[in-house]
Amino acid sequence: MSIATNIYEINRRISSAALRVGRDPATIRLVAASKTWPAEGVTEAAEAGQLIFGENYVQELLAKALHVKEPIEWHFIGALQSNKVKQLAGVVSLIHSVDRLSLAEEIEKQWGKLGELCNVLVEVNLSGEETKSGTSSAEAARLVREVARLPHLRIRGLMTMPQFFDQPEEARLSFRSLRELSEIITAENIPNVEMDELSMGMSGDFEVAVEEGATLVRVGTAIFGYR
Numbered sequence: 001m002s003i004a005t006n007i008y009e010i011n012r013r014i015s016s017a018a019l020r021v022g023r024d025p026a027t028i029r030l031v032a033a034s035k036t037w038p039a040e041g042v043t044e045a046a047e048a049g050q051l052i053f054g055e056n057y058v059q060e061l062l063a064k065a066l067h068v069k070e071p072i073e074w075h076f077i078g079a080l081q082s083n084k085v086k087q088l089a090g091v092v093s094l095i096h097s098v099d100r101l102s103l104a105e106e107i108e109k110q111w112g113k114l115g116e117l118c119n120v121l122v123e124v125n126l127s128g129e130e131t132k133s134g135t136s137s138a139e140a141a142r143l144v145r146e147v148a149r150l151p152h153l154r155i156r157g158l159m160t161m162p163q164f165f166d167q168p169e170e171a172r173l174s175f176r177s178l179r180e181l182s183e184i185i186t187a188e189n190i191p192n193v194e195m196d197e198l199s200m201g202m203s204g205d206f207e208v209a210v211e212e213g214a215t216l217v218r219v220g221t222a223i224f225g226y227r
Ligand SMILES: *Cc1c(COP(=O)(O)O)cnc(C)c1O
Pocket: 033, 035, 056, 077, 078, 161, 202, 203, 204, 218, 219, 220, 221, 222
C-alpha cells in the first residue's frame, strides 16, 4: 500500500468512528507520527494532503524540516529534554508532551524570547508505570494550574500514551479516563487554559480513541509501515 492510500484509508476510518458516536469528523485531526521515516516519506504524505507531522527527536525533526518544502505543521510528541527546547522554538506549533513544570518554564523562556505563544498539551500517564513519561492523573490539575501562569504558554488540552494492549478495546478505559480528567479540569475554569484537545490513539487503537473523544490521533505505522 502506498502512503497516500494509507492516509486515505485512515481518514476514512476516523470519519466512520466519529459518525458512529455522533461526532463531526472535521473535529478530529490526524497527526502523522513520522519518527525514523526519512524526509521523502514526509514529503510523500504531504503531497497526499497530510498536514500535521509529529516527531519524537529534536535533531531528526530539524533535519527533516529543512528538507520538506510543503507547507506542513510540525508537532513534538516525544519525551522532551529541557536543554533541547531552544531548538524547537518557532518550529513546532504544538508540544504534546509537557509533563513537568521545569520543562514548561524552559518553553516559557524560549518562546518568550520570540515574543510568541507556544501551544502545549499536558501529558498524563494514566497507567502509573514508572518508566513512562507523563504526570500522574492526581498531579495533572496542579500542573495545569502552574503552567497556566506562564504567559507564553497556552494549554490546549491533554495527551496520553496508554500502556501497550493487544486489543484496541482494552485501551478504551484509559481514553475515557483522559476525557473525564479533561472535564474535571475544564470545570475549574482556570484562566489561560483551553481543554479543547485530547491527543490519544495510535495505529492500533485510534478508532476507539475517536469514539472516546480524541481530537488528535497520532498514527505512525499504519501510514508509513513498520519501523
Ligand atoms: C510512535 C508514536 C506514535 C505512533 O505509534 P504507531 O503505533 O506507530 O502508530 C504515537 N505517539 C507517540 C508519542 C509515538 O512516539
